[in-house]
Amino acid sequence: MTGILDKKDLEAKADAVVERIQTYLDEGKKVFTTSSFQSQSLPLLHMISRLDADIPVYYTNTGFLFPDTVRFADQLKQDLGLNLIALRPDAPKIKQLDAAGRFLYASDPDYCCYLNKVKPLEPILMEHDIWINGIRADQSSVRAAMAEVEPANYGCSRFHPMLGWDSKMVYYYRKYHDLPEHPLEVQGYLSIGCEPCTSKAREGNERNARWFGMNKTECGLNTTLVAGGN
Numbered sequence: 270m271t272g273i274l275d276k277k278d279l280e281a282k283a284d285a286v287v288e289r290i291q292t293y294l295d296e297g298k299k300v301f302t303t304s305s306f307q308s309q310s311l312p313l314l315h316m317i318s319r320l321d322a323d324i325p326v327y328y329t330n331t332g333f334l335f336p337d338t339v340r341f342a343d344q345l346k347q348d349l350g351l352n353l354i355a356l357r358p359d360a361p362k363i364k365q366l367d368a369a370g371r372f373l374y375a376s377d378p379d380y381c382c383y384l385n386k387v388k389p390l391e392p393i394l395m396e397h398d399i400w401i402n403g404i405r406a407d408q409s410s411v412r413a414a415m416a417e418v419e420p421a422n423y424g425c426s427r428f429h430p431m432l433g434w435d436s437k438m439v440y441y442y443r444k445y446h447d448l449p450e451h452p453l454e455v456q457g458y459l460s461i462g463c464e465p466c467t468s469k470a471r472e473g474n475e476r477n478a479r480w481f482g483m484n485k486t487e488c489g490l491n492t493t494l495v496a497g498g499n
């Protein structure tokens with residue numbers, strides 16, 4: 270396991286992230302972040318909360334999230350003083366059925382993710398310069414192939430300050446700062462997204478617990494909303 274676990278070194282890394290975001294703000298850049306509100310998201314949210322900038326924290330309430338996730342997001346809004354903003358998909362659920370009358374997540378999860386996660390975020394990219402995105406290289410091969418700064422769609426840039434962090438660093442940062450745990454992780458979930466597409470712990474990478482049995486590991490935010498993404 271790689272990573273810096275010494276508290277002083279970890280804090281120095283976190284300070285560098287905070288300073289880098291402050292530099293973007295000092296340059297007059299319009300900055301936002303997104304979060305899935307899993308426990309692993311908390312170090313970045315904690316760093317963002319240290320900035321006196323009211324940076325918008327967007328998440329898409331797809332209508333398929335676990336109620337525990339929505340409650341946890343509200344709790345973090347209070348605890349960390351986040352400028353939390355929930356987005357909603359335009360398409361009503363009645364328009365999200367396939368020919369057999371099933372929800373799209375059962376037959377076309379890519380399109381379901383597009384309608385519910387990607388599309389609501391598109392206008393946000395148009396309005397901002399920098400998207401602070403908490404992906405880590407150790408989460409998937411798609412993420413490992415990303416650079417720290419990547420062009421995104423609509424003239425926005427993605428900034429990935431956590432790319433070089435690993436799960437152990439995240440664990441210790443949470444521990445040092447007494448950051449809470451998503452209530453479903455206590456029950457054995459390793460990666461938590463929409464309820465129909467999330468299962469309990471699976472062998473291998475934590476993201477194997479998402480879209481289990483389907484040839485899919487990403488919701489589109491890290492594929493479609495990258496410049497040149499499809």
Ligand code: SF4
Pocket residue numbers: 331333373374377378379381382383385386462463464465466488
């Ligand atoms: S994670 Fe599943 S339910 Fe959520 S938007 Fe994607 S396919 Fe639909």
